[in-house]
Amino acid sequence: MNAPIRKIIHVDMDAFYASVEQRDDPSLRGRPVAVGHGARRGVVAAASYEARAFGVRSALPSVTALRQCPDLVFVPPRFEVYRAVSAQIHAIFAEFTDLIEPLALDEAYLDVTANRAGIETAWLTAKAIRARILEETGLTASAGVSYNKFLAKLASGQRKPNGQFAIQPHEGEAFVEALPVAKFHGVGPATAAKMHALGVQTGADLKALSLGELQARFGKSGGWYFGIARGVDERAVNPSRERKSSGSETTFDTDLTDPDRIKAGIVEMADDVWAWCEKTGRRGRTVTVKVKWADFQNTTRSRTLGGLVQTREQLQAASVALIESVLPAPKGIRLVGVTLSGFAGVGEMDAQDRLLLGPQAA
Known part of the structure; x- marks a missing residue:
């Protein structure tokens, strides 16, 4: 007996942070x-x-953004x-399904x-979800509707802002086939450039390559590209998808070479990460x-x-030791960041970790 065709909706808030500020x-x-x-x-x-x-996008330096848009309000x-x-x-999502996989605060x-x-179609369900979001928050959302996650994600960008688009099986x-590979979700600029060098400009070009050719060129990702070129994505919506890391970074007002000031920046970022650890x-x-x-x-150092990092001081010490491995700075440093990963749930902790964490780990 064949499994039912999945009905997947990708909901993406429109310019979320900026829209909240304008609201x-x-x-x-x-x-x-x-x-x-x-x-x-x-x-x-x-x-x-x-x-x-005006071409202002996230991660753009502020000076460049202001040059492109002198009336920009920060x-x-x-x-x-x-x-x-x-x-x-x-x-609101939970009113419609238990199978919710968050990707970020806004999608x-x-x-x-x-x-x-009990709504007749996924299309009408997406419309109902967007209407509820607008009613509840005063913000607009766009949605993509399809039979798998890859296509739903692509579809949600087709009618932005405040629209929706469906791709039927x-x-x-x-x-x-008609889509440029550079617009594929998950294909970054470097991979797109590699594909272009092979003469692969569109999904149709990608589909023309055999599984063996794709695996030879792209390793483990070759099988993924082979599938999506044919509109195939078997990934299930995973409601238990866990965050794999927590990090914080800061850009200094001026390029730094002074070791003490650089270390102070690292300690501040470690404190930010530890605050998240304490909260969660x-x-x-x-x-x-x-x-x-x-x-x-x-440059990164890991x-x-x-065992698990148990205290703020332990995270600070580990972070400082790592930054010391690139000091004295051979050139100015404009940004530093600290990330903690390799998380473990209580069930994964070893006996020593449980003992160090105390009763709250039980």
Whole structure:
């Protein structure tokens, strides 16, 4: 007996951070807004659609953004507000399905195959979800509807903002064939450039390559590309998908070479990560330090400890030891970051970890 065709919805909020700011401050509506810091060393975290019309995008340096859009208004991020709104949105999702896979604060996959809400089609379900979000939060969302996650994700970008698009099972393969590979979700600039060098510009070009050729060129990813070129993605919506790391980074006002100031920045970032650990109760074993040099080259250093990081001081010490491995700085450092990964749930902890964490681990 064949399994039913999945009904997957990818919901993506429209310019989420910037839209929240425009909602909460009416003077910002209709204006180009960037969430971030407008200082010389700042970067754009998110941009409103009015700002995007000028080419302002996330991760763009603030000075470049202001050059492209002199009327750009910068507002500092309020992540506690964004998290609260995200919780409202996910509560709405739960009215329609238990199978919710969050990707970020502003997007998620929903499997509505079981049709818990009793709505005739996935298309109408997506419309109902978007209407509830607008009613509850005053914000708009876009949605993609299809029979797998890959196509639903692609579909959600087709009618932005405040729209939705469906790719039916009989349309999937042709849709992918016509799409430039650079627009495939999961194909970054480096992979796209590698594909272009092979003469692969579209999904149809990708489909023309055999599984063996793709595996020879792209290793384990070759099988994935072989499938999506044919509109095939067997991944299930995973409601238990866990966060694999937590990190924090900062850009200095000026390029630094002074070891004490660099270490102070690392300690501050370690404190940010530890605050998240305390809030969530999560603990990890692997500490990674990131350095972005004045010439924008990146260096990372990692260390996996014998047990879980148990204290703020332990995370600080591990982070400082890693940054010391690149000191004295041969050139200016513009950014540093600390990430903790290798998380373990209580069931995965060894006896020593349980003892060190105390009764809350039981």
